[in-house]
Amino acid sequence: MIAILRIGFCATDLGRAATPHPGRDPNPEGAPSLSRRSLARQGGVFDLVIILSVILLFTSCTHQPRIVVGCKNFTEQIILGELIAQQIENRTHLAVERRFYLGGTYIAHQSILAGRIDIYPEYTGTALTAVLKQSPASDPKAVYDRVKSEYENHFHLTLGPPLGFNDTFAIEVRGDDARRLHLQTLSQAAAYTPQWRAGFGYEFMERPDGYKGLVAIYGLRFAAPPRIMDLGLLTRALKDRQVDLIAGNMTDGLIPALDLFVLEDDKHYFPPYEAVPVIREQTLAEHPELKEVIDSLAGKISDAEMRQLNYAVDGQKRDVKEVVRNFLISKGLL
Amino acid sequence: MNFWNFIAQNRNQIDDLTLEHLWVVGVATLLAVAVGIPLGILITRKPRLQKPVIATANIIQTIPSLALFGFLLPAPWIGDRAGRLAILALMLYALLPLIRNTFTGIKGVDRGVIEAARGMGLTDRQLLFQVELPLAASVILAGVRVALVTSIGLATIAAAIGAGGLGELIFRGLAMVNNAVILAGAIPAALMALAADTLLGWLENRLAPQRAT
Amino acid sequence: MDTPEAIIEFRGVSYRPPNGQTILRNLNLQVQSGEILVLLGRSGSGKTTALKLTNRLLEISTGAIEIEGRPSSQWDVITLRRHIGYAIQEIGLFPHFTVGRNIGVVPAIENWPKDRIQARVAELLNLVGLPSEIASRYPHQLSGGQRQRVGVARALAADPPILLMDEPFGALDPLTRSDLQREFLSLQRKLRKTVVFVTHDLHEALLLGTRIALLEEGSLVAISTAAEFVKSPEPLVVKYMQAFGSAESVRGNQ
Numbered sequence: 001m002i003a004i005l006r007i008g009f010c011a012t013d014l015g016r017a018a019t020p021h022p023g024r025d026p027n028p029e030g031a032p033s034l035s036r037r038s039l040a041r042q043g044g045v046f047d048l049v050i051i052l053s054v055i056l057l058f059t060s061c062t063h064q065p066r067i068v069v070g071c072k073n074f075t076e077q078i079i080l081g082e083l084i085a086q087q088i089e090n091r092t093h094l095a096v097e098r099r100f101y102l103g104g105t106y107i108a109h110q111s112i113l114a115g116r117i118d119i120y121p122e123y124t125g126t127a128l129t130a131v132l133k134q135s136p137a138s139d140p141k142a143v144y145d146r147v148k149s150e151y152e153n154h155f156h157l158t159l160g161p162p163l164g165f166n167d168t169f170a171i172e173v174r175g176d177d178a179r180r181l182h183l184q185t186l187s188q189a190a191a192y193t194p195q196w197r198a199g200f201g202y203e204f205m206e207r208p209d210g211y212k213g214l215v216a217i218y219g220l221r222f223a224a225p226p227r228i229m230d231l232g233l234l235t236r237a238l239k240d241r242q243v244d245l246i247a248g249n250m251t252d253g254l255i256p257a258l259d260l261f262v263l264e265d266d267k268h269y270f271p272p273y274e275a276v277p278v279i280r281e282q283t284l285a286e287h288p289e290l291k292e293v294i295d296s297l298a299g300k301i302s303d304a305e306m307r308q309l310n311y312a313v314d315g316q317k318r319d320v321k322e323v324v325r326n327f328l329i330s331k332g333l334l
Numbered sequence: 335m336n337f338w339n340f341i342a343q344n345r346n347q348i349d350d351l352t353l354e355h356l357w358v359v360g361v362a363t364l365l366a367v368a369v370g371i372p373l374g375i376l377i378t379r380k381p382r383l384q385k386p387v388i389a390t391a392n393i394i395q396t397i398p399s400l401a402l403f404g405f406l407l408p409a410p411w412i413g414d415r416a417g418r419l420a421i422l423a424l425m426l427y428a429l430l431p432l433i434r435n436t437f438t439g440i441k442g443v444d445r446g447v448i449e450a451a452r453g454m455g456l457t458d459r460q461l462l463f464q465v466e467l468p469l470a471a472s473v474i475l476a477g478v479r480v481a482l483v484t485s486i487g488l489a490t491i492a493a494a495i496g497a498g499g500l501g502e503l504i505f506r507g508l509a510m511v512n513n514a515v516i517l518a519g520a521i522p523a524a525l526m527a528l529a530a531d532t533l534l535g536w537l538e539n540r541l542a543p544q545r546a547t
Numbered sequence: 548m549d550t551p552e553a554i555i556e557f558r559g560v561s562y563r564p565p566n567g568q569t570i571l572r573n574l575n576l577q578v579q580s581g582e583i584l585v586l587l588g589r590s591g592s593g594k595t596t597a598l599k600l601t602n603r604l605l606e607i608s609t610g611a612i613e614i615e616g617r618p619s620s621q622w623d624v625i626t627l628r629r630h631i632g633y634a635i636q637e638i639g640l641f642p643h644f645t646v647g648r649n650i651g652v653v654p655a656i657e658n659w660p661k662d663r664i665q666a667r668v669a670e671l672l673n674l675v676g677l678p679s680e681i682a683s684r685y686p687h688q689l690s691g692g693q694r695q696r697v698g699v700a701r702a703l704a705a706d707p708p709i710l711l712m713d714e715p716f717g718a719l720d721p722l723t724r725s726d727l728q729r730e731f732l733s734l735q736r737k738l739r740k741t742v743v744f745v746t747h748d749l750h751e752a753l754l755l756g757t758r759i760a761l762l763e764e765g766s767l768v769a770i771s772t773a774a775e776f777v778k779s780p781e782p783l784v785v786k787y788m789q790a791f792g793s794a795e796s797v798r799g800n801q
Contacts, residue, residue: 066346073509097347101509102502103494110416110496116350450639453602453711454653454701455628468643543642 066095067283067290070117072108073101074231075314076167076251076306080121082324084277087297090334092289104203105130113155118283119290123167123273127151129209136209140166140272151278158284160277161298165306168265168273169204170250171214172238175259185266189245190218198226199234199243209271210247217269235260251303253311275301300331340514348503352522355499358417358492359485362424366481370429371474374436375462384437391430399427399488403495420497424488428481435477439470472542479534486527490519553577553613554709554741555601560610562596562765570596571765573610583735583742585756587749587787593765594745598711601743602628614709629653632702632710632740636717638694640686646672646697647682653705671700676730692723699731703738710742716751728754749791753777761787 067088071081078100085096099117102108109131111117127147128134137143148159171186183189204210205228214220227243234246235254248255250273255262277294284290301309305327312323328334341348377384397405402423407413412422443466451465467474493501503519555578562571571593578584586594599605601612603624612619619627640649648655650671651664659667672679675696686694695715702710716724732755735742746752752759753773760770761784769781776784 073506097344099347099506101506103505103509107416107494107496111498113415114417114496114498116354116498116502444637444639444642446635446637446639447641448639449604449637450633450635450698451641451652453604453628453633453635455625455630456652456656457625460656465641469641 065287066097067119067287068097068099068117070099070102070108070111070120072105072120073103075253076249076310077121078320079309079313079324080163080275082320083297083327084119084121084293086321086324086328087293087333088290090328091293091296092287094287094289112157112278112280115280115282119277119279121163121275122278123275124162125168125209125271125273127278128271129207130203133208136213136269136271138268138271140274143272144274144276147276152281156281158279158281160279160294162274162276163297164275164299164301165251165303166272166274167249167251167306168270169210170248170252170255170262171265172235172246172248172252172255172260172262173244174238174241175261177244178261178263183261183263185264186218186269187266189263190220193220193222193245196222196244197224197242198222199237199246200226200228201231201234201247202228204247214247214269217267251306251310253307253309253314255307257311257315275306296333300333337514337517340518344518348500348518348522351498351500351502351519352526354417355486355489355501355523355526358420358424358497358499359482359489362421362489363428363478363482363485365421365425366428366432367478369425370432370477370481371436373429374433374474375440377433377437378440378466379458388430388434388437391433394426395430399423399491400494402426403492407495416492416496417498419495420489420492420499423492424485427488428485431477431480431484432474435480436470436474439473439477440466442473443469469543472538475534475538475541479531479538482530482534483527486523486530490523552580554580554615555743556613557597558611558613560597560600560612561608562593562600562605563608569608569765571600574765574767576760576767576770578741578743579757580741581739582757583744583755585752585759586743586745586762587747587752587756587759588762589747591764592762594747594762595713596765597762598713598743598745601711602631602633629657629705630707630709632705632707634695634698634702634710634712634715636714638698638715638718640694640697640701642686644685645682646684646686646689649686649697650682650701650704652701657705667704668700671703674703674734675700691719692727695719695727696730699727699734703740708741710740712742713745714747717746717748724751731755749787 069081069085069088071077081098081100085098088094088096099111102111102117102120105122105126108117108120108122112120122131124140124143124147125136128143129136132147132150134146137146144159144162151157151159171189173183173189177183181188181192183192200211205226211226222245227237229237231248234243234248235252235258237243238246238260239258248260250262252260254260277297279290279294309323309327312318313320325334373387377387394402403419406419406423409419412418447465447469448461451461456464489497489499490501490504493499493505500519500523504516507513507515507517507519555576557574557576560571560574561569563569570591574593574597576584576597586597588594596605600607601614601619603619603622607620614622614627614630622630640646641652644652647665647668650668654664654667668682669679672682677693677696677700681689681693681697686697689697695718698715702712716727719727728751744755746755753776756773758770758772759776761768761776761781763783768783769776769779771779777788779785
C-alpha cells in the first residue's frame with residue numbers, strides 16, 4: 001500500500017518535472033526561479049502527505065489478528081452472523097469484528113472476494129442462482145456439492161457444512177383462507193389465485209428461481225399484477241388483507257404468530273436454500289482453528305428453531321446478542 | 335450508540351474503509367489524468383476532434399452515477415470485482431473536467447506568446463512542454479481538483495455495488511437506522527474532499543503565471 | 548552589373564486563406580543583404596502576411612519565396628525559423644521564464660552549452676542597453692520599453708542573419724518608441740543583419756528603412772530608397788505623405 005502511494009506521488013512529481021524548468025537554466029545570476037521555489041514548497045507538502053498516510057497505515061496495522069464476520073441486512077442473517085461471531089469468540093483467541101447489514105447478496109459476495117469480510121452465512125440456492133447464475137435444481141445435496149466445488153474453484157471460498165435448516169421461499173396465505181378453502185398445496189391454490197392479489201419482494205421478482213418460474217410451473221394467474229414491496233412489509237400487508245398471497249421465508253418468525261399458512265411446494269419448484277457459512281480459503285489457512293468452529297455448528301438449527309429465533313428478535317423485540325447466547329447455552333455449545 | 339464510541343470501537347474498520355476509499359479514488363484519478371490530459375492536448379492540435387471528444391465526455395457525465403455503476407456490472411472482467419468497476423466508472427466521470435480544463439488552459443495561453451514561440455522555431459513538442467503546459471498548469475490543476483473532489487463523493491455511492499469505501503458505512507447506517515454509523519462514513523469522506531480541495535487550490539495558486547501590473 | 552545579393556526573394560507570391568479573400572496578389576520583391584527593407588502600408592495591405600509567409604507561419608498559396616537561394620518550402624521549417632529572428636508587436640515573452648531564460652530560448656533549444664548561453668545573454672543585454680541584473684527578473688516586472696528591448700535581444704540571440712520585425716515598437720509611447728528606433732538603427736550599423744521591418748508609420752519607415760516597399764491591397768505599389776520615396780509622384784505615396792504631415796516636416800525628421 002505504501003509503495004503504491006509512493007509511486008502515485010512520484011508520478012505526479014515526474015509530471016511536474018516534465019513541464020521542464022531546471023537543468024539547462026541559462027540564468028546567469030543563479031537566483032532560484034519562481035518555478036523552482038514553488039517546486040521545493042510543493043515537495044514539502046507532498047512529504048507531509050506521505051508522512052500522514054504512513055502514520056495512518058501504521059495505526060491500522062497495529063491491531064491484532066481479527067476475523068471479520070459479515071452478514072446481509074435482514075433479521076435471520078443478523079442472528080446467524082452473531083452466532084458465528086460468538087462461537088469464534090468463545091472457542092478461539094481471535095478477535096472478531098462484525099460488519100453486519102451488508103446491502104444484499106451481491107454486496108456480501110463482493111465484500112468477501114475483496115477480503116473486506118472473512119466469513120458470512122449464505123444459502124445454497126441463492127449461491128447457485130444469484131451468484132453462480134446457474135439454473136435452479138431441487139436436490140439439496142447436489143446443490144450443496146455443486147456450490148461447494150464452484151466456490152472453491154472460482155472464488156477460493158470454502159463452504160462449511162449446512163447449519164441444519166432450509167430457508168426456502170414460503171408461499172403464504174392467511175390461516176383462515178387456508179382452512180376455509182381446505183388448501184394444503186400450491187397446486188390446489190392455483191384454482192383460487194385469479195381472485196387474489198399477490199405481493200412479492202424485489203429480489204423474488206427478479207431472480208430466476210423466483211416469480212417467473214413459479215407462475216409458469218403452477219400455472220398461476222392473479223387478478224392484477226403483483227404488488228412489489230420491501231420484505232419486511234409483506235407479512236403486514238398479508239395480514240391487513242392488502243394482498244392475499246405472498247412469498248416470504250420458510251423460517252419467518254411471524255408465520256405462527258400471525259396465523260399464516262405455508263402452502264406446500266408439491267411440484268418442488270423452489271431449490272433448496274440450506275444455510276451454510278462461507279469462508280475465505282486464505283482465512284481458513286491462516287487460522288485453522290476456525291474449521292472446528294464451523295463444524296461445531298453443523299446441523300444445529302432446525303427449521304422450527306430458526307423460526308423461533310427469528311420470532312424472538314422480530315416478534316418479541318429481544319436483543320440479538322442475548323437471544324444467540326441463550327441458544328448456544330441451550331444447545332450445549334458454549 | 336454514540337458517534338465517538340462508534341469511532342473508538344471501530345477505528346480499524348474506519349481506517350480500512352478510508353484507505354480503500356483513497357485507493358479507489360486515487361487510482362481512478364491517476365488514470366483519468368493519464369487519459370484526459372493527453373486527450374485535452376490532442377484536441378487543441380486537431381480542432382475537428384474537439385466537438386466529438388468533449389460531447390462524449392459530457393454524455394458520460396450526464397449518466398446518473400448509480401446507473402453507470404449498474405450499467406457496467408455485466409461487463410466481463412470489469413464487472414467481476416466491484417473495485418475495478420468503481421475505478422473505471424470514477425475514471426470516466428473524471429474525464430470531462432480534465433479534458434475540458436486541459437483544452438481551455440492551453441487555448442487560454444496568450445496568443446502573442448504562442449506566435450513568438452512558433453516563429454522562433456520551437457517544435458510542437460517544445461511548444462507544448464516548455465510553454466503551453468507550464469502556462470496552463472494552473473487551469474489543468476483546477477480540473478484535477480474538480481475531478482478529485484467529485485470522485486471522493488462519487489466513491490461513496492460505489493459502496494452500493496459492493497466496492498467498499500466509506501460509503502459502506504453510510505449504507506449500513508441507513509439499513510440499521512443508526513446515525514452514528516452514517517456519520518462515521520460521511521464525515522471522513524467530507525474531510526477528505528475538503529483536504530483535497532484545499533491542497534490543490536493552494537497548489538493552483540502557486541502555479542498561476544504572474545501577470546504584468 | 549553587380550546586383551547586391553538577394554537574401555530573400557518573393558516570386559509571384561499570392562496568399563489566400565482557406566475561407567477568405569486573397570490577401571497578397573502576385574508579389575515580387577527582393578530583400579538585399581544587410582539592408583532594412585520596410586514594408587509600409589495600411590491595415591489589411593498584406594504586409595504582416597508577407598512577413599509570416601517568409602518564416603512559414605503561413606503557407607504560400609501560389610508562387611515561391613527564396614531564402615538564401617533556396618525556396619522556403621524546401622527548408623525544414625524549424626531550421627528556417629531558427630535561422631530567422633522574429634520580433635512582434637505583442638512581444639510574446641514567456642511569462643514563466645526569467646528575462647535571461649527568455650533571451651536564451653533559441654540557444655537553449657539549439658543545445659548550446661550553458662556557459663555559452665550565459666555569456667551570450669550578458670552580451671545581448673549590453674547590446675540593447677539593459678542592465679545585467681535584469682536577467683533574473685520576470686517580464687511582468689519590466690516596463691514596456693524594457694520588454695521590447697528584451698524582445699529584440701531574444702530575436703538576436705542565436706545570431707541569425709535575417710530579422711523579421713512586425714511593428715515591434717508599435718505598442719510603446721512616442722518617446723520610448725523614438726529611443727528604441729534610434730538604438731535599433733545604431734545596432735543595425737554594427738550587426739548588418741538583413742531585416743524586413745513592417746510598419747504603418749511613415750516616420751518610422753523613413754527613419755529606419757534602407758528601402759521602403761509600399762503595399763496596398765496585397766500588391767506592391769512602389770519600392771524605392773527613403774530619399775526617392777519622399778519625392779515620388781506615385782499618387783498613393785503622395786497620399787501617405789500628406790496623411791503624415793508636410794513633406795518638409797517628414798524630411799526634417801531624418
